[in-house]
């Protein structure tokens with residue numbers, strides 16, 4: 001379950017950046033195409049945050065929809081899986097959004 005290691009690194013990064021302060025809120029961006037389950041992250045986050053500066057922090061997750069650009073016609077399309085077909089018929093897509101997983105914001109007390 002790779003959510004556990006992701007949650008663990010999120011907690012580590014936040015605890016380090018908090019520099020001794022308590023973390024009150026963490027906002028995460030999770031792309032729909034990243035194959036990361038927000039619910040699993042939420043669960044693991046609480047487990048990993050225990051006994052750290054992040055314990056008790058609210059975890060906010062923003063899901064970023066998948067987007068790709070068609071390399072044939074230049075159209076941008078929304079996708080739920082990391083592949084697909086453009087309206088023009090081309091399957092030659094370049095993913096432009098939805099694979100990211102990053103800490104957008106962190107609030108300390």
Ligand SMILES: [Zn+2]
Nearest residue numbers: 070073086088
């Ligand atoms: Zn196209």
